[in-house]
Amino acid sequence: MGDVDTAPDATSRAREADAPRNSSVARFGVDRPLKLDAGVELTPFQIAYKTYGTLNAERSNAVLICHALTGDHHVASPNPVTGKSGWWETMIGPGKPIDTERYFIICPNVLGGCMGSTGPASTNPGTGAPWGLEFPVITIRDMVRAQAMLLDELKIDTLFAVAGGSMGGMQVLQWAASFPKRVFSALPIACATRHSAQNIAFHEVGRQAVMADPEWRHGRYFAEGTSPRRGLAVARMGAHITYLSDAALHRKFGRKFQDRENPTFSFDADFEVESYLRHQGSSFVERFDANSYLYLTRAMDYFDLAADCGGVIANAFRGAETRFCVVSFTSDWLFPTPESRAIVHALNASGARVSFAEIVTDKGHDAFLLEEPELFAIVRGFLDGAAKARGLKNGK
Amino acid sequence: MLSRLKRDLTMAEAARAPGGARVDLLLVADMVAPGSKVLDIGAGDGELLRILGEQRGVDGRGIELSREGVNECVAKGLAVIQGDADTDLADYPDDAFDYVILSQTLQATHRPRVVLEHMLRIGRNAVVSFPNFGHWKIRLQLAFGGHMPRTDNLPYSWWDSPNIHFCTIKDFVVLCDVTGAKMDRAVAFNAWGTPLRFNAPWWFWNLFGEQAVFLLSRRG
Missing domain, CATH: 1.10.1740.110 (Rna Polymerase Sigma Factor; Chain: A)
Structure with a gap:
């Protein structure tokens, strides 16, 4: 681990947590606290985010991208910290499956993250020092609540789509369960309705x-x-x-x-x-x-959609009008296909409109981030179908 | 009813090359009321769901066994999941659909009776299409050729055929009785996709129908 010692000092990371570079930031003052599952209120807090493309006049073409555990909101543009390209540039961009010429893409940094949304590295306004372990334990549902407040701020009532893989997929499922009326279509990729004992x-x-x-x-x-x-x-x-x-x-x-x-x-x-x-x-x-x-990691561990609904996952999606497309990968042993199949069974049982594809690859869980032409074709086809149903125009 | 069927067929021939499967799909589609909610078991490449969506405005879902078929369907924007008719129908709630369709798949299921019972539990109506093993060509091949029949429609050798539960039209009528299914409509048609005379007796259909489509509902 020779190059560890050349890492940027802690203060620069703390600065990124409070004042992220190349990002938009929505600040929620004490008048708008975030009620957490832990039973406390977080206030004030902020959510850093990036947007790509243009919101249409009807405000109906917004796509929310939820990032994974160690991802961030720099989804389709260079990351100011690493200098590397956005983590889903293969998927999102002009003419890409999630087309920035057609959709308005919003990607927030998750609550609890360290890239500009309030988390343990952010400054605790009560002490003037980083929160550290005094930061309350958060859940996937808290992340989604914060994102919903961001959408309110952006005056977006209904999302055309919510998409994400892994922990991002958990947020997608939570979105569909918590705010079914605000989600027209949902793309949970390589995820599960609960974190397994092994995970x-x-x-x-x-x-x-x-x-x-x-x-x-x-x-x-x-x-x-x-x-x-x-x-x-x-x-x-x-x-x-x-x-x-x-x-x-x-x-x-x-x-x-x-x-x-x-x-x-x-x-x-x-x-x-x-x-x-x-x-x-x-x-x-x-x-x-x-x-x-x-x-x-703790937020992922606590995720169990069924536990919130009397042990029956189908209840989480009861009466859902959201269109779902569930995707898994054959070699993913962190969120293996049976986990996705359980989501599909629950959605079927609740009468939801669901597509499910398993993609053959040896790339494991990370396949959702990589060059997988079949995944691109499926995402493109699913969104095209949903756009037709939503009455979105083709391209700009 | 027949005249409408014939008109549909003519349109189909104009739109694309005539073929047994396509005509079969159009006959199936004709049995589905516009705007209804449909589950297609054995969705294949999604052709029937596409026809149902475009021509009859149905809210269609599909199950398909092959991964290639599923992924092709999903990329077309169809709501299809990977699944097995023999095992996965049990997961669907009662009365979830107006129609459950089993197109050219009955003979490939392990337990056709259970599958049909599930279809009539999940949907108010069931549409089943299948190749008629009582067709005269098939009878001739077995009776005089002395070998398992092979036709353009059923091209497999016995050792690699996915079809494990063949039946004749007469046999299928017995299954409907056993499962308590009510037969609302039935069409048999020959190799050219032409429906047989509506008032023909069952034995005539059973001998000259190459394929059959049944619209069933729950009795009572």
């Missing part, structure tokens, strides 16, 4: 890695001038394995050595896959806040 277990390993880092200081690393980089990097390394698949790892790395022909008989990164994971870990800590990682 909670993986998250717990990640959190323990962060908390075991002596530099974490019970979440007060900003105040103490430290940074739990090693712990967060280990958490990321473990999690990253779950986003891939055995086949994809084998295809990419096999047992190849890294810049050497023979093993060194040491614990150096002999194998390419080790070097790759170390790089994933160290580059992650440069852009992500450790406490934010704790809060967001």
Whole structure:
């Protein structure tokens, strides 16, 4: 993890949390508190977001993109922190499946994130210091509530579509359950109605890695001038394995050595896959806040749509007029196809209009972020059909 | 009814090359009331759902076994899910649809009786189309050729055929009795897609109908 020490200092990350670059920010004052599932009110708070395309006169072409655990709102434009291109530029843009010439795209940073929406790295107005562990524990439903307040602010009543993968897909499902009248169509990709025991277990390993880092200081690393980089990097390394698949790892790395022909008989990164994971870990800590990682993984763990509806998922979607398109990937072992099938069964049972496609790929859970022509065709076709039903004009 | 059918067929021939399957789909579509809610079991590439949507304005959903078929349907904007008629119909609530359609799929199901019972539970009406194994060509091949019949419509060898539960029109009528299904309409047609005379007796249909379409409803 050689380049870890060149990471930007903690204060620059804290600045991004309060004043994000290249972003719009909606601020909600004490007159508009956010009521959290934890039973407390968060106020004041802010939501950072990006928009692409133009809202039509009827305000009927808005598409909300919900990002995944370690994603952010820079979905279709360069990320100001990493300098890399937007995380879903393959999907969103002019002429792309989610066409910015046709739709008005809104992507907010999630509540609890560290890229401009209020989270543990943001300044607590009560103390003037970062929230840290004093930040209340949040849920997927809280994230969606905050997004609904953002839409109110933007004067958008009904979304043409809500789309997202993984934790983004959980938000999509929560949107459809919490605000069915505001969602015309929904695209939950590679997700589930609840976080499985195995997934909670993986998250717990990640959190323990962060908390075991002596530099974490019970979440007060900003105040103490430290940074739990090693712990967060280990958490990321473990999690990253779950986003891939055995086949994809084998295809990419096999047992190849890294810049050497023979093993060194040491614990150096002999194998390419080790070097790759170390790089994933160290580059992650440069852009992500450790406490934010704790809060967001926790929000995913708590997600259980059925538990909110008397144990029956179908009740969450009762009477839904939303059009759904559920997508899963054959090699995704974090949110395997049976989880998506459970969503589909529930939607069928509640009489909702649902499409479901499973895409064959060896790229694992992360396939939703990658070049998958079949996914693009399905998203494009689904949105075209929905646009027709919604009476949206073709292109600009 | 027949004259309308014939008119539809003429239109179909004008629009595209005539073929057994397409005519069959149009006959099925003709049995569905405009604007109704329909579940198509075995949606294939979505052709029937497309016809139903465009010509009859139905709110259509589909189940399809093959992943390729499903993904093709979804990319066309159709509400289709991957699923198996033999196992997944149990998940649907009662009276969820006006019509449940099983087009050219009955003979490929493991338990046709259970499938038909589910269809009439999920939908108020069921439309079933199937190849008639009592057709004279098939009888001749088995009786005098001494081998399992193969026709343009049923081209498979016995060892790789997906069709495991063939029946004749007469057999299907028995299944309707057993399951308590009421037959509201029936059409049999020959290899050229021409419907047989409406007032022809059952034995005539059973001998000269290459395919049949039945509109059923729950008795009582």
